[in-house]
Amino acid sequence: QVLLVESGGGLVQAGNSLRLSCAASGRTFSGHAMGWFRQAPGKEREFVAAISWSGTYYLDSVKGRFTISRDNAKNTVYLQMNSLNPEDTAVYYCAAQTSPFGPERTIRTLREYGYWGQGTQVTVSS
DSSP: OOEEEEEOOEEEETTOOEEEEEEEESSOOTTSOEEEEEEOTTSOOEEEEEEETTEEEEOGGGTTTEEEEEETTTTEEEEEEOSOOGGGOEEEEEEEESSTTOOGGGTTOGGGEEEEOOOEEEEEEO
16 A cells, blocks of 8 residues: 655744655655645645656745755655745645656646645644
8 A cells, every 4th residue: 555644744933944754655656756735725736846857846936945855765755844934824745646757747737646645734823
């Protein structure tokens, strides 16, 4: 059974930082793009960041504040979030693309990700 388990969410004040982790088990994803998505109440799930064989990618509003990284030996992906603001409040989901070495044009496409975690809540107070 493939599992993605997120951790590291919580309640923080604006301007502070959080580091999310996503540990995968059941298979390795070293050749797969791994991404973070988020969903705020009443909104659609949106792409936040991804890391793949072709590089790292970010939502414009998080560039310069968020950093995605991965440790293939640990089958884990991270999202370092700095300078958080209330607009970052959402449930954050870790995901892995279904197929390895997917093309760059699919990196932000939600339906290309076939493996999902259960989500972790991030709340930023003003």
